Amino acid sequence: MMAAVAAVTCNDAVRVTVPALVKLSQAGANLPLKTKQIRSRQGGDYQSPFKGRGMEYDESRLYQPGDDIRNLDWRVTARSGKPYTKLFREERERPVFVWVDYRAPMFFATRGKYKSVIAAHLAGILAWSAINHGDRIGGIVFSEQDHHEIKPVRGKSGVLHLIKCLADHPAWDKPPASVGNSQAGARALLMLRRVVRPGSLIFLLSDYRHLDETARSQLVRLSRHNDVVMIFIHDPLEAALPPSGRYRMSNGQREVVIDTYERQFVADYSNRFAEHREALEKLARTHQINLLMCATTDDPYQVLYQGLCSR
Numbered sequence: 001m002m003a004a005v006a007a008v009t010c011n012d013a014v015r016v017t018v019p020a021l022v023k024l025s026q027a028g029a030n031l032p033l034k035t036k037q038i039r040s041r042q043g044g045d046y047q048s049p050f051k052g053r054g055m056e057y058d059e060s061r062l063y064q065p066g067d068d069i070r071n072l073d074w075r076v077t078a079r080s081g082k083p084y085t086k087l088f089r090e091e092r093e094r095p096v097f098v099w100v101d102y103r104a105p106m107f108f109a110t111r112g113k114y115k116s117v118i119a120a121h122l123a124g125i126l127a128w129s130a131i132n133h134g135d136r137i138g139g140i141v142f143s144e145q146d147h148h149e150i151k152p153v154r155g156k157s158g159v160l161h162l163i164k165c166l167a168d169h170p171a172w173d174k175p176p177a178s179v180g181n182s183q184a185g186a187r188a189l190l191m192l193r194r195v196v197r198p199g200s201l202i203f204l205l206s207d208y209r210h211l212d213e214t215a216r217s218q219l220v221r222l223s224r225h226n227d228v229v230m231i232f233i234h235d236p237l238e239a240a241l242p243p244s245g246r247y248r249m250s251n252g253q254r255e256v257v258i259d260t261y262e263r264q265f266v267a268d269y270s271n272r273f274a275e276h277r278e279a280l281e282k283l284a285r286t287h288q289i290n291l292l293m294c295a296t297t298d299d300p301y302q303v304l305y306q307g308l309c310s311r
Contacts, residue, residue: 013113015172021124021163027301028128032308033096033135033201060084094199095152096130098123098139098162099192101206102146102171103184110237112296118233119205120166121300126203127159137162138195142188143171149191185211189218198225205231207238208280220287229290231303232280236295239273241266 012020060073063083076084100123106116113121123139130137131154138152139162148169150162185206196202202222208230211219222228241260248257260266277293284291292307294300 013109013117014107015114016117016120016167018163018167021120021167022160024121024124024301025128025159028125028130029132031125031129031301031304033126033129033133059087061087094201095136095138095197096126096201097152097192097196097203098126098137099188099202099204099206100139100141100166101185101188102141102143102169103210104144105207105209106233107171109235109296111235112298115207115233115235115296116171118294118296118298118300119231122203122205122231122233122294122304123166124159124163125301125304127162131155131159135201139165140188140192140195141165141169142184142191143169143174144184145174146170147184147188147191149195151195183212183214186215186218189215189222193218193222196222196226200226202226202228203231204228205233207233208276216283219283219289223287223289227290229292229307230280230284231292231294231307232277233294233296234273236297239270241269 060076061084063072063085067085071086073084073086100119102116102119106119107114109115109117112118127137127139134154136152136154137150137158139150141148141150146169148165150158150165152158153161192202204219219228219230241258244261246257246259246261248255258265280291283289290307292303294303
């Protein structure tokens, strides 16, 4: 007998709306973004400190022994004839960016909500949290065909601009492409690099499929001068196949049959997901990038709260 495993079909599980994202404002208000540490949820938990906000010029004072000569204020020094040092203070606000993947593989789930819906909910909560802490919110929302940039803006108008882009993106109404486009991810990361400034807090929301070396290189460059949080969104079926049997699977566009009686096939399938996850974990460890895991069955708020709060 053949069982059917279809993609989730409830409206709120396969699409987002502006009202649904507006309702996340309370969740965002309860989520702290000023934490000093991020808690990783991948295997072998580790803590990685945020680099923190950028620094802005405050004032200049007479040079004192021990001051860093790189901070000398040459203009004031020349005018006064005495050495002066620039003093800096932590910026009162920092830009927060969300990079949201709407490529074809994100429009899938066998349980819970589509990965694209989870990504939109994560982005919405983060946006509301950012403005509640006085920060500006901006982002990039992209698919194979479309890239939308949301410039960082402070206040409710910034959030509303972002969530309208999340809800009205053309990807919701286009049939998914058969294969994800690796160049789309690289282009979106390059676009992000061009708009962020050092000291920004960046959240990357994706399943990270079809990301090539160019995309990984862009990601590493982003991490050098910013706090980067990768959130790996996945469906339980991507991690492990169901019990032995023959299953007909559909994403609404095409249908395939898988046979889980074949032990080698099942093992190879699970290994591919494990290798993908381990590659992301290695990337995160090597470049001090924070990595959180979020399944399509998880509560996005709980994932963020547990991941962004210090132990």
